[in-house]
Amino acid sequence: xxxxxxxxxxxxxxxxxxxxxxxxxxxxxxxxxxxxxxxxxxxxxxxxxxxxxxxxxxxxxxxxxxxxxxxxxxxxxxxxxxxxxxxxxxxxxxxxxxxxxxxxxxxxxxxxxxxxxxxxxxxxxxxxxxxxxxxxxxxxxxxxxxxxxxxxxxxxxxxxxxxxxxxxxxx
Numbered sequence: 001x002x003x004x005x006x007x008x009x010x011x012x013x014x015x016x017x018x019x020x021x022x023x024x025x026x027x028x029x030x031x032x033x034x035x036x037x038x039x040x041x042x043x044x045x046x047x048x049x050x051x052x053x054x055x056x057x058x059x060x061x062x063x064x065x066x067x068x069x070x071x072x073x074x075x076x077x078x079x080x081x082x083x084x085x086x087x088x089x090x091x092x093x094x095x096x097x098x099x100x101x102x103x104x105x106x107x108x109x110x111x112x113x114x115x116x117x118x119x120x121x122x123x124x125x126x127x128x129x130x131x132x133x134x135x136x137x138x139x140x141x142x143x144x145x146x147x148x149x150x151x152x153x154x155x156x157x158x159x160x161x162x163x164x165x166x167x168x169x170x171x
Contacts, residue, residue: 038097039146039162042110045093046154049111049139052087054158057122064117071107077118080139081108098145111139111154122156134159 007015056065071079081094088094096103096110104110114137134157141151146162154160 035098035146039150039152042096042098042141042146042152043160045096046111046139046152046160047158048088048093049084050154050158052084052093053138055087056084062122064120064122065113066118067113067115069112069115077115079108080111080113096141096145099142100145101143103142107142110142110145112142114138114140 053065057063065080065083066077067080067083068074068077071077081091085091091108094104094109094111099110117136117138134155136156137153138156139154144151146152150162152160152162
């Protein structure tokens with residue numbers, strides 16, 4: 001009787017078990033890498049929004065835009081995506097890829113604009129004069145899209161960080 005070259009059921013189960021273990025180890029790492037890529041994309045969006053904000057203030061003699069905090073609630077002021085829309089190439093710059101809560105669809109942006117800057121001269125904002133421009137945020141993620149307690153902040157000097165430094169209280 002001639003023997004065929006084939007795997008036994010036990011060998012096949014062992015190979016499947018090894019592949020499953022390796023996949024279980026690899027998948028969380030891939031998921032973390034994907035979220036880091038989304039966060040990097042979000043940081044890039046915020047830097048693009050800074051350029052739009054900067055161009056706007058240059059066009060309007062150094063004054064910050066006036067926009068609604070939550071456009072779905074405050075219908076008196078326009079959403080920031082409309083105010084800065086002509087300064088960006090695509091409206092998708094207002095969308096964080098990790099925004100799974102629908103802020104972009106509902107508010108027009110995944111990023112909250114600091115409404116205490118509304119209509120103020122950029123170089124003489126109350127917080128900027130007191131705290132310095134590297135400590136006053138202009139935009140940040142509406143929610144902690146990138147993990148519990150992690151939000152990206154864009155500051156008045158153009159840098160982005162995921163740690164809040166200061167927040168201006170409204171007068």
